[in-house]
Amino acid sequence: MLITLEGIDGTGKSTVIERMDNEMEIPGRGIVFTAEPVIMNPVALRDSAPMAELFYFMADHAEHLKTVVMPALERGDVVISDRYVDSRVAYQGVTLRGIVPDLMGWIRKLHEPWSVVPDLTILLMLHPSVAAERCHGTEDPEFLGEVTKNYYTIVGLDPDRFVIVNAHQTKDEVYDQVLEEIQKVVAVDECI
DSSP, X not given: OXXXXXXXXXXXXXHHHHHHHXXXXXXXXXXXXXXXXXXXXXXXXXXXXXXXHHHHHHHHHHHHIIIIIHHHHHHTOEEEEESOHHHHHXXXXXXXXXXXXXXXXXXXXXXXXXXXXXXXXXXXXXXXXXXXXHTTXXXXXXXXXXXXXXXXXHHHHSGGGEEEEETTSOHHHHHHHHXXXXXXXXXXXXXO
């Protein structure tokens, strides 16, 4: 089972995953906590051409699938990833505007033949200005707003896969809601 956490920078995805890694157990199942990107530093890519950045992240995703996700799924583990394909679609859907028609659809199609679709994606949503504050001014609220719009578009394309969590809540409330959603989908999986 593959579960992904998504959202703009500053929503608390990494904080939730770190806490789950320390506290969460699923009786009888292994849990693999992971994140994308896995092999490269995204800050180093900031001066790259937008198209190059997309393909760097796709290469990183391919390596992530091969070395972490697929082996864990083959063992029957639950994989929980901080970011995945939807991040690429949402973020590069902003940075590549005007270069490719139907940009988000094109990026999704590039992944379809070889990637794994998550069983559940939890989308942490936070107002872009609050997210930018949490990032200590390293992120542009206008850019994060455009990425947020893209996330809503992605949810509309596959609504059954997504659960939206209000990241304006306290850290404990966000964590509890994420944990509850994961427990629901794992319980259903164990009944099948």
